[in-house]
Amino acid sequence: MILPIVAYGDPVLKKKAKEIDKDYPKLTELIENMYETMYGAYGVGLAAPQVGLPIRLFLVDTEPFSEDEDLTDEERAQMKDFKKTFINAQIIEEEGDEWAFNEGCLSIPDVREDVFRQPKIKIQYQDENFETHVEEYDGLIARVIQHEYDHIEGVLFTDKLSSFKKRLIKGKLTNISKGKIKIDYKMRFPAMSRKR
Numbered sequence: 001m002i003l004p005i006v007a008y009g010d011p012v013l014k015k016k017a018k019e020i021d022k023d024y025p026k027l028t029e030l031i032e033n034m035y036e037t038m039y040g041a042y043g044v045g046l047a048a049p050q051v052g053l054p055i056r057l058f059l060v061d062t063e064p065f066s067e068d069e070d071l072t073d074e075e076r077a078q079m080k081d082f083k084k085t086f087i088n089a090q091i092i093e094e095e096g097d098e099w100a101f102n103e104g105c106l107s108i109p110d111v112r113e114d115v116f117r118q119p120k121i122k123i124q125y126q127d128e129n130f131e132t133h134v135e136e137y138d139g140l141i142a143r144v145i146q147h148e149y150d151h152i153e154g155v156l157f158t159d160k161l162s163s164f165k166k167r168l169i170k171g172k173l174t175n176i177s178k179g180k181i182k183i184d185y186k187m188r189f190p191a192m193s194r195k196r
Contacts, residue, residue: 001033001036002033002036002037002040002185002186003033003034003037003051003052003186004051004052004186004187004188005037005041005046005050005051005106005107005185005186005187005188006049006050006051006052006107006187006188006190007107007108007109007176007177007179007187007188007189007190008107008108008156008158008173008176008177009173009174009176009177009189009190009191010052010107010177010188010190011190012049012052012053012054013049013050013107013151013154013156014154014156015049015054015154016054016152016153016154017047017048017049017053017054017055017056017057017151017152017153017154018054018055018056019055019056019088020055020056020057020087020088021130022130024055027128028128030048030053030057031057031059031085031128033051034046034048034051034057034059035059035061037051037185037186038059038061038106039061040185040186041106041185042064043106044060044061044062044063044064044065044144045058045059045060045061045144045145045147045148046058046059046106046148047148047151047152048151048152049151049152049154050106050107050151052188055152056087056088056089056152057085057086057087057088057152058085058086058089058148058149058151058152059083059084059085059086059148060082060083060084060086060141060144060145060148061082061083061084062078062079062082062083062140062141062144063079063080063081063082063083064079065079065140066079066080071140075139075140078141079140079141082141084127085127085128086123086125086126086127086145086148086149087125087126087127087128087130088125088126089123089124089125089149089152090123090124090125091121091122091123091146091149092122092123092124092134093121093122094117094118094120094121094146095118095119095120095121096118096119096120096138097118097119098116098117098118098119099116099117099119100114100115100116101114101115101117101140101143102114102115103115103143103147103157104157105147105156105157105158106185107156108156108157108158108173108176109176109181109183109187110172110176110181111158111169111172111173111176113157113158113161113165113169115147115157115160115161116160117142117143117146119138119139119142119143120136120137120138120142121136121137121138121142121145121146122134122135122136123135123136123137123145123149158173174191176189177189177190177191178191178192179191179192
């Protein structure tokens with residue numbers, strides 16, 4: 001089932017999400033619905049806060065990047081097969097010189113900006129079976145994970161922009177929260193007037 005994606009301005013996107021355990025109600029169904037929602041919106045990642053749930057759960061599937069001509073063959077092959085569900089994730093360390101990449105977000109449609117992040121991460125998380133993993137990632141996969149991880153920390157990519165950039169996109173962000181935007185996937189807007 002495709003869930004509505006919560007738009008910029010909803011308080012759930014600014015909350016630090018809570019850990020869950022394997023007794024979380026209908027978790028398997030939620031994960032399936034989140035994948036379906038992400039694919040329906042042509043995303044490469046989706047976090048639970050983006051569907052209105054302040055829990056530490058996000059998923060990533062970088063397969064769409066495997067078509068990117070700017071990447072090396074090795075990188076494209078890596079992207080093709082990277083699909084994971086992260087539960088109760090904690091980034092243990094981030095390292096390396098920050099690099100810029102143009103990011104977007106399903107909760108903030110039509111806004112793309114360069115965001116600086118460190119290239120390497122070490123992350124601890126649980127999979128769908130609540131088995132714990134500690135893994136290291138770098139490059140684009142690390143970046144997609146960092147972007148989704150920020151969501152469970154209550155951080156949006158727009159929070160990482162300079163105050164000048166933030167001023168430039170302020171009007172766009174206000175329009176998004178009011179639903180004054182054309183999108184081809186289901187969304188829930190916080191500031192939309194509740195007309196019957």
